[in-house]
Amino acid sequence: MSRGDSNNDKKASGRQGGTFRKKSYARGNAPVKKNALPKQNSDPDSIRLNKYVSNSGVCSRRDADIYIAAGNVTVNGTPITEMGYKVKLTDEVKFDGRLLNPVKKEYVLLNKPKDFSTTIRDEKGKRHVSGLISNASKSKLLPVDKLDKEDTGLLLFTNDGDLSKRLKSPINGLRKIYHLVLDKDLRSVDLAKIQEGVVVDEKLVKVQDISFIDGAPKREVGIEIYSSRGKIVQRLFEQLDYTVIKLDRVIYGGLTKKDLPRGHWRYLTDQEVINLKMIK
Structure with missing residues (x-):
């Protein structure tokens, strides 16, 4: 018998009624279906899950690994415990049920x-x-x-x-300090008025401090104010007939x-x- 005939016999033995027999499994021998994880992301713009969690401000990246391993983080509704798993910015990532924002x-x-x-x-x-x-x-x-x-x-x-x-x-209560140059010397009487408070648009504007600059002309002053009203420094001096020609913000909320x-x-x-x- 030729090799070709032998192969044909083997193929024929797997047929019944002109069709192939379907492979069957005895009870208890069927393959176990596993819960499929979300497909690993290969997008070049994807980022590691621990970095995503860290960027959201929840915790450090090292702590994020611990929470991920414990099953606290889900991606599109599925808990992820795999280290190094990557996600896209468009994925829905939750930490203990809270939606995260990945933008650092x-x-x-x-x-x-x-x-x-x-x-x-x-x-x-x-x-x-x-x-x-x-x-x-x-x-x-x-x-x-x-x-x-x-x-x-x-x-x-x-x-x-x-x-x-x-x-x-x-x-x-945000502290701001400005170095100002006015169009003319600031009179002492007007400096006192500013210290007491000046009404601008029917609202009293109080400053924390105002003083002349050491060794500079009287038209240069420093002023500390906490108000967040728009252009409030310029408007305050306009009430007293002064124009601020230079304004330099030297302190902002403790930043220098x-x-x-x-x-x-x-x-x-x-x-x-x-x-x-x-x-x-």
Whole structure:
């Protein structure tokens, strides 16, 4: 018998009634179906699950590994305990049932130079402060408040919406100190009025401190104020018939310009972020 005939006989032996027999399993011998994990993500933009959890602010990346191993984290409804598992930013990731936001919170302090806008880019395409911090983050960082184009000094950027909202609240008690240059010498009687409080738009504006700058002309003053009302410093002096021709914010909520040249930026330290978050 040839090899070909032998192979044909083997094939024929597996037939019955002209069709192949279906493979069957005795009871108890069928394959065990396992709960399938979500398909591992191969997207180049995917990130490790522990980093996703850490970026959300829940815990450190090392602690995230512990929580993942314990089954505290789900991806699209399925608990994941695999170390190194990757997810996309569009996946639904929950920690103990709470939906997480994977965007890492970032905080950047800029010493704003003159002639840069802090509002949405104007029609003439003037220079905007966002261009000065373009290399600071891949996330979109927005200034917490505004400085006029001709103003200079400290400007805080973040993608932390909760903190930004809190700092902009009119009752937050956020300390700000400005170095001002007026269009004329400030009279002592007007300095006293400012110390007592000046009414602007039917609301009393009180300052924590105001004083002349040592060794400078009387038209240069330093003022400490906690109000978050828009352009409140300029409007305060307008009430007393002065024009602020230069404004430089030198302290913002405990942050200073130390070692931060004009036009440069830096990241906030962990402690500085904690201090800002303690402001109610």
